[in-house]
Amino acid sequence: MPAKLPAPALNYLLDTLPTRERRRVVATCNNVALTRGEVLYQSMQRLDRVYFPTSGFVSLIVTVDDSAQLEVGLVGDEGVLGVALALGAAALGVQAVVQGSGRALCMSAAAFNKEISLGKSLACVTRRYAFVQLRQLSQMVACTRFHVVEARLARWLLMTRDRAHADTFYLTHELLGTMLGVRRVGITNAAGTLQKRNLIQYSRGNVTILDRRGLKATSCSCYQADRDAYASGVQ
Amino acid sequence: MPAKLPAPALNYLLDTLPTRERRRVVATCNNVALTRGEVLYQSMQRLDRVYFPTSGFVSLIVTVDDSAQLEVGLVGDEGVLGVALALGAAALGVQAVVQGSGRALCMSAAAFNKEISLGKSLACVTRRYAFVQLRQLSQMVACTRFHVVEARLARWLLMTRDRAHADTFYLTHELLGTMLGVRRVGITNAAGTLQKRNLIQYSRGNVTILDRRGLKATSCSCYQADRDAYASGVQ
DNA sequence: ACCTGTATGTACGCTGGCGCGCAGACGTCG
DNA sequence: CGACGTCTGCGCGCCAGCGTACATACAGGT
Numbered sequence: 389m390p391a392k393l394p395a396p397a398l399n400y401l402l403d404t405l406p407t408r409e410r411r412r413v414v415a416t417c418n419n420v421a422l423t424r425g426e427v428l429y430q431s432m433q434r435l436d437r438v439y440f441p442t443s444g445f446v447s448l449i450v451t452v453d454d455s456a457q458l459e460v461g462l463v464g465d466e467g468v469l470g471v472a473l474a475l476g477a478a479a480l481g482v483q484a485v486v487q488g489s490g491r492a493l494c495m496s497a498a499a500f501n502k503e504i505s506l507g508k509s510l511a512c513v514t515r516r517y518a519f520v521q522l523r524q525l526s527q528m529v530a531c532t533r534f535h536v537v538e539a540r541l542a543r544w545l546l547m548t549r550d551r552a553h554a555d556t557f558y559l560t561h562e563l564l565g566t567m568l569g570v571r572r573v574g575i576t577n578a579a580g581t582l583q584k585r586n587l588i589q590y591s592r593g594n595v596t597i598l599d600r601r602g603l604k605a606t607s608c609s610c611y612q613a614d615r616d617a618y619a620s621g622v623q
Numbered sequence: 624m625p626a627k628l629p630a631p632a633l634n635y636l637l638d639t640l641p642t643r644e645r646r647r648v649v650a651t652c653n654n655v656a657l658t659r660g661e662v663l664y665q666s667m668q669r670l671d672r673v674y675f676p677t678s679g680f681v682s683l684i685v686t687v688d689d690s691a692q693l694e695v696g697l698v699g700d701e702g703v704l705g706v707a708l709a710l711g712a713a714a715l716g717v718q719a720v721v722q723g724s725g726r727a728l729c730m731s732a733a734a735f736n737k738e739i740s741l742g743k744s745l746a747c748v749t750r751r752y753a754f755v756q757l758r759q760l761s762q763m764v765a766c767t768r769f770h771v772v773e774a775r776l777a778r779w780l781l782m783t784r785d786r787a788h789a790d791t792f793y794l795t796h797e798l799l800g801t802m803l804g805v806r807r808v809g810i811t812n813a814a815g816t817l818q819k820r821n822l823i824q825y826s827r828g829n830v831t832i833l834d835r836r837g838l839k840a841t842s843c844s845c846y847q848a849d850r851d852a853y854a855s856g857v858q
Numbered sequence: 859a860c861c862t863g864t865a866t867g868t869a870c871g872c873t874g875g876c877g878c879g880c881a882g883a884c885g886t887c888g
Numbered sequence: 889c890g891a892c893g894t895c896t897g898c899g900c901g902c903c904a905g906c907g908t909a910c911a912t913a914c915a916g917g918t
Contacts, residue, residue, distance in 0.1 A: 879898105
């Protein structure tokens, strides 16, 4: 996710592959639609396919005690869904839900495994991305523990902006509450503050980021830490 | 971490390797001491070696805002320190601190990379373990967010017991506070409650688990979830 | 124009954990 | 034996976020 480059042609990870390999990989993919609300994987489902989003963004959500939910990862065209396969695991352990509609290149697990077993760039890139997720998760644990809702919300909006490649996207307070693991009211208050400060503007689920810099100043350091982790992990 | 097997001969991950490969790997290792308080890796340090603990246990700790600390992983003879290398990353991103003295088989990064590049069992096992850590981290995010200190403490004591292979170990409230990211007083209160209920007994840092079952009932479901993740990830 | 569903705003008491400060209890070592 | 350092216990006011409930506002369909 370099600072000011245009959106990658398809998917940032695929873009880093050598041309020949990228062609070969893309040829085995189906270009599919990702529709907001769609569940790509259930928590314990066997992974039968891998997604390289080219637009839109997908939340990874854990459920504990059969009710409490919380987002533990956000994947867009900078990442891939299904890294578990590249690590030799069969199931993901978390639910993947489309939060912002878009499209993805979808590859069957069989094709992916075959390609991975060649040990070429795709295997390498995917594993490096898996490690980025490890670092981001470590950060997330601390963030969730120590940072207040307002800062976490600001961070989340910035992360989403980066993946949506737009300053406006659809997200209700209710959904944001689930993402951050807080009550809807907690979001309403925090978002209200951000709006009063002219950092964002929203109405019935349509959020617009007005002042990216100001929002970043309000967010916790974890936003930058995440970007750094990505930058250092995926060249 | 099977329920009632004796401690593995050396390290559980190494034990799963085919004999020939295990011999070869072990031959390249140094048997080193892990001393409580020792820092195995600094957060951004380049990984120059990998540890397979054979006893003792090591905490992975993140620091945010230059002060707040929190444990995001606990590794004993069921795991390995330095999985990042198997994913193609150079630095860990978290600090590794020995919490319980013991020993480990230590391998140079060069030897480890060479062995990994052969693509044999070690590569496979290490990557599967990396995925287990991914799952455990996801769980940790939710646990840290939703569960009260008492349950998290109970969970932590059980996790430590499994790695120490003993019901008694040394851990002050202060240290436990850092592990769980709470004040020392928070631990004192929670531990006091557990002691009153005859689940544990402690004095000046020496903690003894008296009633493992009772403790498990008090702990959150995350303890079992972690074990399940390990069991399903490392055969 | 009305009705219904969804989205947002506000209020109120509660609780878990915080920051701080201090007091006792135990060990160790000079 | 005494002094000091470490570990544990407790009290106080404070605050972020919780659970719940209710009120408003806007959008789209009939």
